[in-house]
Structures are given as structure tokens and as C-alpha cells.
Amino acid sequence: MNIVVTGGAGFIGSNFVYYLLAHHPEDRVICLDKLTYAASMEALDDAMRDERFRFVRGDIADTDAVERLFAEEKPDIVVNFAAETHVDRSIDDPGVFVRTNIMGTQTLLDACRKHGVRRFHQVSTDEVYGDLPLDRPDLFFTEETPLHTSSPYSASKAGADLLALAYARTFGLPVSITRCSNNYGPYQFPEKLIPLMISRALADESMPVYGKGENVRDWLYVEDHCAAVDAVMRMGRPGEVYNVGGHNERTNLSVVRTILQELRKPESLIAFVTDRPGHDRRYAIDPAKISAELGWLPATPFEEGIRRTIRWYVDNRGWWSRILSGDYRAYYEKMYAHR
Numbered sequence: 001m002n003i004v005v006t007g008g009a010g011f012i013g014s015n016f017v018y019y020l021l022a023h024h025p026e027d028r029v030i031c032l033d034k035l036t037y038a039a040s041m042e043a044l045d046d047a048m049r050d051e052r053f054r055f056v057r058g059d060i061a062d063t064d065a066v067e068r069l070f071a072e073e074k075p076d077i078v079v080n081f082a083a084e085t086h087v088d089r090s091i092d093d094p095g096v097f098v099r100t101n102i103m104g105t106q107t108l109l110d111a112c113r114k115h116g117v118r119r120f121h122q123v124s125t126d127e128v129y130g131d132l133p134l135d136r137p138d139l140f141f142t143e144e145t146p147l148h149t150s151s152p153y154s155a156s157k158a159g160a161d162l163l164a165l166a167y168a169r170t171f172g173l174p175v176s177i178t179r180c181s182n183n184y185g186p187y188q189f190p191e192k193l194i195p196l197m198i199s200r201a202l203a204d205e206s207m208p209v210y211g212k213g214e215n216v217r218d219w220l221y222v223e224d225h226c227a228a229v230d231a232v233m234r235m236g237r238p239g240e241v242y243n244v245g246g247h248n249e250r251t252n253l254s255v256v257r258t259i260l261q262e263l264r265k266p267e268s269l270i271a272f273v274t275d276r277p278g279h280d281r282r283y284a285i286d287p288a289k290i291s292a293e294l295g296w297l298p299a300t301p302f303e304e305g306i307r308r309t310i311r312w313y314v315d316n317r318g319w320w321s322r323i324l325s326g327d328y329r330a331y332y333e334k335m336y337a338h339r
């Protein structure tokens with residue numbers, strides 16, 4: 001099969017490219033990526049040496065570029081990872097989130113209709129459900145939980161999900177959606193909690209925890225997410241949504257403390273800073289549907305995944321140091337100056 005992976009130079013997309021190349025030797029993988037600040041061509045170095053892989057630089061919201069690619073490659077499956085993904089950036093500047101996450105998805109959906117693509121898979125997020133209270137550990141997001149977004153990021157992802165489902169119902173397009181919890185692992189851009197905290201701890205710099213650090217996220221190792229997307233896009237029922245998560249809830253403070261312990265750094269590095277506006281309290285996924293229908297279960301316990309991830313950031317200091325010494329430094333100074 002020919003599989004177009006959009007956003008394949010980003011964190012999860014690049015891990016997914018390797019997942020496909022390793023698990024499906026019969027498939028060709030074509031990555032379409034605009035190469036925004038969040039992309040890393042270095043992450044695709046090994047893939048570029050594989051003759052089953054092709055990289056194309058392009059914008060998912062550019063109708064002509066998408067049309068050219070689809071006409072050339074005649075994809076069987078299109079899996080859409082491409083997005084603006086950082087909540088804090090969406091609070092600072094929502095426009096690009098609407099353009100890429102909503103209009104880009106619509107452009108891909110139209111191209112899929114035109115070219116008779118056999119499956120369009122939308123990689124979505126648990127953030128479309130909003131948040132859960134901290135004092136109700138019995139509550140989880142199911143696929144029936146109403147959409148109730150908090151940030152411009154999550155609103156744009158919910159908009160994309162609704163468009164994809166509308167194309168399924170109105171045009172009969174074979175669409176599927178996964179809504180996953182927080183990922184961690186190699187090649188995550190160091191603006192997100194875990195790589196930010198690892199890189200700052202390694203440099204003995206203060207670690208900015210929003211509010212009191214009580215917010216809860218449900219962490220999943222990136223390879224487990226890749227396995228879930230692969231299963232749903234091949235075997236999931238068209239028109240359906242599948243939640244993906246591994247019942248691994250932790251407060252932000254406990255994640256930060258785990259990182260400090262693993263790196264043998266002092267707790268005095270923790271700095272409590274002004275909270276994120278509209279900060280979602282707790283995410284927690286009920287993965288019963290994907291487990292029952294497709295037999296998916298997470299394979300990597302958090303203790304193992306976080307150790308592997310920390311080791312990766314220690315061993316690949318050059319990768320994130322180059323990022324931190326470039327444009328990202330100006331972003332960090334702007335975002336955290338008044339916190």
C-alpha cells in the first residue's frame with residue numbers, strides 16, 4: 001500500500017514512519033510535512049536511506065500541493081498527524097491553529113474524496129473532551145463524552161474531528177479517528193513538559209511548573225500510540241472514533257520529581273510559576289473500545305518508558321541543544337518572562 005503520513009517530521013509522525021517501515025515491509029511511506037519550527041529532518045535521517053520512503057515538503061492547507069502529491073502517489077491510506085500542537089502557542093496566536101488544523105484537514109479530506117482514498121485517518125487528541133475534575137478519579141473520557149474544548153488548540157482539533165465525521169456521514173468517506181492522551185518519547189520538541197524538564201534539569205536550570213503542579217495527564221509511550229494508529233487505520237471500523245490511553249495518570253509535579261530523581265538533581269530546581277490560562281485539570285482515557293475491538297493494549301510501563309526517554313535525551317544532547325540555541329530561545333524568553 002501507499003501510505004501518506006502528514007506531519008511525519010514531527011515527534012509522533014517520525015516515530016510512526018519508523019513503526020511502519022519496521023512492521024510493514026510491503027508498504028511505501030510518503031511523508032508530507034511543511035517543516036515548521038516543530039519539525040526535525042534529523043529525525044528522518046535513517047528513513048531517508050530507505051527506498052520505501054519518500055519525503056515531500058508541503059503544506060496540508062495548500063490545495064495544489066496536496067493535489068499534485070495525491071495525483072502522483074495515489075495513496076491507499078492518508079494518516080494526518082500534521083498540526084500545530086502546543087497549547088501555550090495557541091493561547092498566544094490562535095490563527096495558525098485554525099489554518100493548519102481545520103483548513104488543512106479539510107483540504108486533505110477533499111483530496112481523499114477526489115482520489116478515492118480507502119482510508120483517511122485523523123490523529124486527534126483527548127483534549128477535545130475538555131477536562132475532568134481532580135476529585136472524581138472514577139470518571140474517564142469515553143468516545144461518548146461530549147466535546148467541550150478549553151484552548152484554541154483543542155477547539156481547532158475538535159473542528160477537524162467534526163469535519164472528518166461529517167465527510168464520513170455526508171459523502172461516505174471511509175474515515176477513522178483516534179483520540180490519544182499525552183505522549184512522551186524520543187524526538188519530542190523541548191517545549192512540551194517532559195523534554196522541557198529533562199533538558200532544563202540537565203542544564204541545572206529552573207524547571208517551570210504551572211500553578212501548583214496538581215494537574216493530571218495520562219501518559220503514553222509514543223510507540224504504543226503508533227501501534228494504536230496503525231491498528232485503527234487498517235482494521236478500525238470506518239466512521240468510528242477510538243480513544244487511546246494506558247491508565248497512567250500522574251500529576252505534573254510527580255512527573256517532574258521522577259525526572260529529578262532519575263537525573264539525581266535537587267528539588268530546588270522546581271519553580272512554581274503562573275498557571276496556564278484555562279488550564280485543563282485532568283485527562284484520563286477509557287481505552288475499552290480499542291482494546292475490545294482491536295486487541296490494542298499499551299506495552300510500555302511508565303517506569304520503563306520514562307527511563308528510556310531520559311536516556312535518549314541524555315544521549316542526544318546535540319539534537320535538543322541545537323533547538324534550544326536557535327529561535328526557540330526567543331520563544332522561551334517571551335513565554336516565561338512574566339510567569
Ligand code: NAD
Nearest residue numbers: 007009010011012034035036038039059060082083182183
Ligand atoms: P509536533 O508538533 O511534534 O509535529 C507536528 C508536525 O506537523 C511537524 O513536523 C510540522 O512541521 C508539521 N506541520 C505543521 N503544520 C503543517 C502544515 N500546515 N502542513 C504540513 N505539515 C505541518 O506534533 P506531535 O506532538 O507529533 O503531534 C502529532 C499529532 O498528534 C497532532 O495532530 C497532535 O494533535 C496529535 N496528538 C499529539 C499528542 C502529544 O502528546 N504530542 C497526543 C495526542 C494527539
Ligand code: DAU
Nearest residue numbers: 085086087125126127181182191192193208209210215252
Ligand atoms: O493530551 C494530549 C495533548 O497533550 C496533545 O494533544 C498536545 O498536542 C500536547 O501538547 C499535550 O498537551 P498538554 O498541554 O497536556 O502538554 P504540555 O506538555 O504542554 O503540558 C503538560 C502539562 O504540564 C500541562 O498540565 C501543563 C504543564 N506544564 C507544561 C509546560 C510546557 C508545566 O507545568 N510547565 C511547562 O513549562
